[in-house]
Amino acid sequence: MDLRQLPALNALKTFEAAARHESFSRAGDELFVTHGAVSHQMRALERELGVALFARDGKRVRLTDAGRRYAKDVRAALMVLADATREVRLGHRERRLVVSSVSALSARWITPRIGRFIERHPEIDLELVSTNALADFARDDVDVAIRFGSGRYADLHSELLLEEVYFPVCSPNLNGGQLPRTPAELAHLNLLRSDDGLWRTWFDAAGVPDVVEPRRGVLYQDSSNLLQAAIDGQGVALVRRSIAMEAIETGGLVRLFAIDGPSPWSYYFVCPPPLLASPRVQAFRDWLWEEVEAFRARYAGA
Incomplete structure (x- = not known):
């Protein structure tokens, strides 16, 4: 049979629901359409097939013998389609x-x-x-x-x-290449800010509790942006080991001092x-x- 001669899939799905419930209203509720829309689709399907699928008695409907046979075959075919669709989706997932x-x-x-x-x-x-x-x-x-x-x-x-641990880094060209030799010298450089507030912890670990944590300037909430600012020479950044090592190895950054700040x-x-x-x-x-x-x-x- 030429597949182009088959009724529309939506009409067959509606017929299956109406046949299962033997009610256009309950089929409409299941499919989120009105009773009238189901009735209209079933009339059109019957005209296309040239056979009565439902016997109507006012608002009540029941399957004819032809409708019952057709409903059994349509339901089986739709189940095959549903199983095939589920397998395809599951395989993709x-x-x-x-x-x-x-x-x-x-x-x-x-x-x-x-x-x-x-x-x-x-x-x-x-x-x-x-x-x-x-x-x-x-x-x-x-x-x-x-x-x-x-x-x-x-x-x-x-x-x-x-x-994770933290340590300060900067561009090798920061301050004309004159990089700090001691943690205390960081007080005279631009320290880049982030929202984790860990400069204070690092200063304590480095034995320079008098150096003040930066409170002015850009606040970087994304660590990758903070790292890029240091690479671009904007100042000294306190960064995580995991995201800094590639730039250190390639020469984009220099680690300052062999002092790790603990990460919580x-x-x-x-x-x-x-x-x-x-x-x-x-x-x-x-x-x-x-x-x-x-x-x-x-x-x-x-």
């Missing part, structure tokens, strides 16, 4: 991996390395969501999150991924417990741990 990460880590740490994951797992369709908003696994379409925090996340699988937060690998065993999540987790170990080894030798 099984290949898709959505990873949410804080913006700075995504830009400065994950993105330079992610090519190795893609080469290893071309069968996975990876989506990187860069956001500083906390992913809501119940609402957002996210499989894995890399969170910067305390690691206490109710009802979620959480693993410590990478500890670390990076955590987080996902809903049922997703942890899925092949795509395990593949990403294994790759991520390899990259973290390589990063730790490289930093230890820096």
Whole structure:
């Protein structure tokens, strides 16, 4: 049979609901259309087929013998279509991996390395969501999150991924290349501000409690923008090790002093417990741990 001669799919879906309920009103409620719209579609379908599918008695309807036979076959055909559609959607979702990460880590740490994951797992369709908003696994379409925090996340699988430290960095050309030799000299330079308020902690660790934390100038809420400001020579920035090491190794930044400031937060690998065993999540987790170990080894030798 020429498929172009089949009734419209929407008409068949409406017929299936009307036949199952033997009521145009209940079919309309299910399909979010009016009783009149269902009745009109069924009249048109009967004219197209040349056979009565419903016997009408006022507002009540019942299937004719032909309608009952047709309803059985239409329902079976629609179920086949529904099963095929579900399998296609499930197959696509099984290949898709959505990873949410804080913006700075995504830009400065994950993105330079992610090519190795893609080469290893071309069968996975990876989506990187860069956001500083906390992913809501119940609402957002996210499989894995890399969170910067305390690691206490109710009802979620959480693993410590990478500890963090802070240290000051600047462009090698800052102040005409005359860089500070002691932490106390930072008091005479432009110190870039961020919203984490950790300069005070670093000054205490460096033994210069009298140096004042910066309170004027641009306030950078995104660590990647803060790092870029330092690369551009705008001042000295207190930055996280994870996002600064690439720029230090390539010469865009210079680390000042071998003094680490402790971070109250670390990076955590987080996902809903049922997703942890899925092949795509395990593949990403294994790759991520390899990259973290390589990063730790490289930093230890820096």
